[in-house]
Amino acid sequence: MMISDCFPRCCLVKMKLLPLVMFTFLFVPTLCEDSSGAGVRVVVEEDSDAVLPCSLSTKESIVGMVFDWRKDEGQKEVFFYDSGSHYNNGRRTGQDEQFRGRVSHYEDQLMNGNASIKIHNTKVADSGIYSCILPKLNPRQTFYIELVVERLLRDRSGEIPGASKPSITILDATKDWSLLQCEVQGASPEPKVQLQDGSGNILPAEERRGCYYVTLNITVTKTDHYLCVLTQEEISHQSRVETFVFISGQISVSIFYSQHHFNSSCFISLKYLRQL
Numbered sequence: 001m002m003i004s005d006c007f008p009r010c011c012l013v014k015m016k017l018l019p020l021v022m023f024t025f026l027f028v029p030t031l032c033e034d035s036s037g038a039g040v041r042v043v044v045e046e047d048s049d050a051v052l053p054c055s056l057s058t059k060e061s062i063v064g065m066v067f068d069w070r071k072d073e074g075q076k077e078v079f080f081y082d083s084g085s086h087y088n089n090g091r092r093t094g095q096d097e098q099f100r101g102r103v104s105h106y107e108d109q110l111m112n113g114n115a116s117i118k119i120h121n122t123k124v125a126d127s128g129i130y131s132c133i134l135p136k137l138n139p140r141q142t143f144y145i146e147l148v149v150e151r152l153l154r155d156r157s158g159e160i161p162g163a164s165k166p167s168i169t170i171l172d173a174t175k176d177w178s179l180l181q182c183e184v185q186g187a188s189p190e191p192k193v194q195l196q197d198g199s200g201n202i203l204p205a206e207e208r209r210g211c212y213y214v215t216l217n218i219t220v221t222k223t224d225h226y227l228c229v230l231t232q233e234e235i236s237h238q239s240r241v242e243t244f245v246f247i248s249g250q251i252s253v254s255i256f257y258s259q260h261h262f263n264s265s266c267f268i269s270l271k272y273l274r275q276l
Ligand SMILES: *[C@@H]1O[C@H](CO)[C@@H](O)[C@H](O)[C@H]1NC(C)=O
Pocket: 010, 051, 053, 055, 106, 109, 114, 115, 116
């Protein structure tokens, strides 16, 4: 078995020569690098499109050739092109269900020896090692590309058990202040819960938690939108709930403190003073 050196121009992919055995892959820990320093990995965020590069350094046309994209040591058929025939123009059987309707090639690039594909709307499950095989070249060529699809932080409540939704309540209010409570029940893994004002500032709230049942209390003295934000990093889940608080009173910090004897770390400082 022979392993070629990196292509001088197109080192986004590693080329290997496997003359006889198709799926006896041999991975080498060194990465080919192109002049821009890009490696054999393609990293995208989930739900976005990924271009998997595969090009012949000779730039010879592959319009009338065969190229075959596979994943997971050849087990999953991703895309197959044979002299103009492929899954998007009538070829019916073979493509793995996971990739149906989501893979396209670059027709106008074939004449330059470019067999790159685009995977649309990527899922975390699309992550893995892909091979781009040109079986009819002499010698046969195979390129390996690693795709990494990163999970986005987004609201997954209802999707994953334990991905909770917070709730926010106004427990008490006077004309000068409101006591807000943010509550999270049944969250797992352990959540981070924060209260934020309308500008996104994190507010110092009193927190109590037990078995991932979390309550946050805060006394606010400013008319604003308030958000309770729950984050569970491990499952890339974030959910937020918002409430609007209107404070009608004309207030000042010193009077407020002396009248109510609140622990100063339990409410935010005054940023808004109503004009008389
Ligand atoms: C191959 O085609 C893709 C899609 O147009 C492009 O992004 C890529 O740069 C091309 N590769 C080469 C080596 O020209």
